[in-house]
Amino acid sequence: MATWGTCVLLLWISFGPLSAEPQVPLDVAARAAGCHAESDKLSCLLQKLFAPSEEQAAAAADPSKLPTLPQLPVESTFEGLLRTGPALFDVPLGAGDVLAVLGSAAGRLPLVAFLLGLGSRTIGVEKDLVQHTRALLALRRLRDLLYTYGSDLVDSNAACEDQAAKGECTKDPATMSRCALSCYNRTQPTLLQWKGKTVSFFPQAAASANLSEVTLVILEQDGLAPADRARELAPITAKLEAELAPGSAVWSLDRLKLQGATAQEAEPRDPPEEGKPEKKPVMITVPAGGLVFLKRVHVATQWSRDVACHIYLRVPGPPAKMRPAWPLSVEAAQQLQRAATEELQRLGAMRLSGAVLSEMRFIDASVAAYGAREIGARRLARAFGAPVAALGSAGPDWCRCRPRKNQDLAYEVGALSLMAMFMQAVHSPRNQCTLPPCTGTDKLVAVAIAELRKQLLSGNASADLPPQALRDLGCLRLSDQRTLLHAALGRKDLQLARAVLRSQGHGGLFCRDSEGRTVLHHAAAGGSRASELQGREANLSGALQPRVNASAATEWVLSQMHSHAPDMVLATDSAGRSAAFSAEDAATLRLLRQAPQNLDLGATDIAGRGLVWYAAALKRNPILVELLCEEGDLPPRRNESGAANATVPARTPGPKAKKALEAGAQDPRASPFLAAVRQHAGLQCTGLAKVPPEQIAETWDVLAHCGGLERAKKREREREKERKKERKKEEVLVERRVFILRRDLLPN
Known part of the structure; x- marks a missing residue:
């Protein structure tokens, strides 16, 4: 027994577990290709799959011939x-x-x-047939790698490749069995099947x-x-x-x-009267x-x-009872809520009041009723449902936005979740949509705002809000996934925001929009000017309190977050930007910087761009002055015509400017001076809006006076010349490579 055990141990050490065969195609193909390093296994294999053909490799090795296309796609x-x-x-x-x-x-x-x-x-x-041909070449190489290790799909004859090229695979069954791999490559050039997984390409x-x-x-x-x-x-x-x-x-x-x-x-209609023919359906x-x-x-x-x-x-499409009747009203919204509860009961919800479906029940019901696949139904439950344990002792959270401590908790789907799922894909008629998108949830949130303001006009601002009319509708999301609290603070309507927060509970402070922005991000945006009433809201203004500026809205949100959601003060959006990146005036920025907020003004987003970059790109001149200029040392003001009263000389940056410019200094693309140059040239920065021309000159003055703009401009001009030369060379090379690839891969 000792001898047998020793032999087994030696075999395991030499060859690994006998029953453990790699199931992921990457492991098998990389092993066959000689890519053994775990860290770059994928990149090594891709380089071999997309390597040039023999003719292209010979051309690349000969300086007198045209270069080939890049070996590895981006x-x-x-x-x-x-x-x-x-x-x-x-x-x-x-x-x-x-x-x-x-x-x-x-x-x-x-x-x-x-x-x-x-x-x-x-x-x-x-x-593109050229690109498709490259994909087929890579697919063929991958097929050869997968079937040369641990498979019976091999060729027993050295002449198989030539026989398959002549079309003998379809003529002679013996050739198919003798030349399995070559025939498979020829008869199935766009398809690869391996252990239950398939990849295919279509031109x-x-x-x-x-x-x-x-x-x-x-x-x-x-x-x-x-x-x-x-x-x-x-x-x-x-x-x-x-x-x-x-x-x-x-x-x-x-x-x-x-x-x-x-x-x-x-169109549904009553059955015809007895003895009368049935009318043609409309x-x-x-x-x-x-x-x-x-x-x-x-x-x-x-x-x-x-x-x-x-x-x-x-x-999925909404059932007949949940199709909205335009225009929407409070009564129509309440009818939709009742219809959503009835739909939940039809799907199998057990409770008659506040009916909910567990995640597993919703998945089964969606597969049967809506034609969803199981994996898709699970994603619907996660996207529109709510975690079961969201309602806890930490405070009311009617919108289910509070993060879960246990990520493994199951979800449930309630009437509000079901209504949100259907209504976000229903679009209002064109004649009732002034600013697209106008989905059913957009209209329902507008109904909630109108109803809430009616209550505020009646002097019922401090009373608890009716849960059915506003608590549920207030948790619906707009097309950009903002809640009613996001919208109220974005418009700097504190009276509406207070009423909404009472309705949603302090869990509403945890809600995020599609960009991952919190209510603090929306409160900080907008600058020192108060929002103006527009359109339908002006008709409901009456005795409503006036709007406030961004610093007042930010101060109120901070007071609420410090008491009920302290972690959200430092929260960043999906691009890594804190609320300080949304600030457009100096007062709001100072409020976010001071204790106890202590937001880091030297932080950068995921691209390494700091606050100075955003201020220069968006021409937020008060923010630039706050970040770059020493106290009392401001650039000269411009006259009404936009011209400076005196030439603004470029100076050496002071200590404050040097510290602010350290953010993103390692990457030239994160340079605020480059952002200012792009906007000055009329080139829109990615993801940012264009800036009014009248603000550009003031930005140049601030950068020159406090940030040493002229020297930075000189460096940027030199870098831009070098980049233009490199782009010119790349364009010539690409044209030559495309010519070579078409000549080598496309049929005559």
Whole structure:
């Protein structure tokens, strides 16, 4: 026994566990390719898959010949999201997922998902034949690597490749069995199947792909101009809204213009009288669900440290009783609430009052009633449901925004969750929408605001608010996922904000919008001016208290957070920006900087950009003065014509400016001077709005007087010249590489 045990131990040490065979394609392919280092296994394998062909390699080695295309396609923005929770609503990609990459280019992203074993099936759709050919070459190499280790799919004859090329695989069954690998490569060039997982590539336009079984769609950009891209996305967006199954997710770098899906249905009518023929049915258009924008996450890539990715989820169409009748009113909102409770009961909710469905019951009901897949139904529950243990002893939290201490707690779906899910995909008629998007939840929140202000006008500002009329509607989300408290503080309406907070409970201080911004972010934005009443709100103003400025709204939010949500004072959004980045006036910034808030004014976002960068890019001149200029040392004012009374000389930065400019100093792209140059040249900074021209000159003065602008401008001009030269060289190389690739890969 001792001898047998020793032998087994020696075998285990030499070869590892005999029964443990790698199940992830990456492990098997990397082992066959000789990529043994765990740290760069994926990158090593990708370099081998996308290496140039023998002819291209020979051309690259000969300086007299034209260079080839880059060996490795650029890393996709979405690779970092494939294994993260927020973009998938904390439901990782599993065996029930089917991924489709629209605009897959050379096929890197579909192959990465397949190699990591994510999902059961991955599809790449690319209309460019050159890129599609590169994807097929990489797919063939991967197939060879997977089937040369631990598989019976091998060739027993050295002449198999030539025989398969002549088409003998389909003519002679013996050739198929003798040349299994070569025949598989020839007969299935666009498909790879391995241990229950599949990856395939299709040379077609995205709008013609079949997406009915897909659970995750990734829209890659193709370099088109914004106007052309918008025209290309319109039919694709309509296809996604109409064709995807409920619970399917969509990732896109572009903000999609959603309109909701519709269907034709016979108008319900009473049965005909006895003896009279039945009339021909009248067809009407009814809402049939669609995509809902839920969040925007920021990703660092090889080509940018801050890329915004928009996350959408397909929701089912509402049942007949939950289709809104336009225009909406308080009575219609109450009817929708009752219909949502009845729908929950139809789906299997046990409690008649305040009916809720557990996560598992909702998943089963969604699969049966709405045609969702199990994995998609789970994402619907996580996106619109609420954690079971959200209501605790920490204080009222009617909107279920308080973070959970135990992330493994289950979710439940109530009437409000169900109504929000349906209404966010229902869009109002065009004649009732002045500023799109106008979803059902947008209109319901407007109804809640109108009803609440009526109560405030009646002098009932301090009374408890009726839970059915306002507590539920106040927790609905706008199209950008703001709650009613976000909207009230964004408009600096403290009277409305106090009433909403009483309705929502102090748990409402934990709510975030699609960008991850808190109510403190919205309170700090807006500057020193008080918001103005506009449109329908002006008709309800009456005896309402006047609006306040940003510093007053910020002070009120801070007082509430210090008592009930202290952790939210320092909270950052999805780009890593605290509320200080939202401040537009010096008073608000000083309020956030002083104790007990102590917000770090030297902090940066995920791209390394500091407060000075945002102030220069957005021409927030009071913030620039507060951050850069010493006390009492301000640049000269400009006259009414916009010209300076005297030339503003560039000076050496003082201690205050040097400290402020340290944020992001390591990366030239985070330079505030570069941001000012871009805005001055009319180039919009990514993710930021354009600035009125009259503010640009004042910004130059502040930067020159307090920040040493002239020397920085000289450095930036020199860097820009070097960048232009490099871009010119790259353009010439790319043109030559495209020519070579078309000559080598495309048929004559």
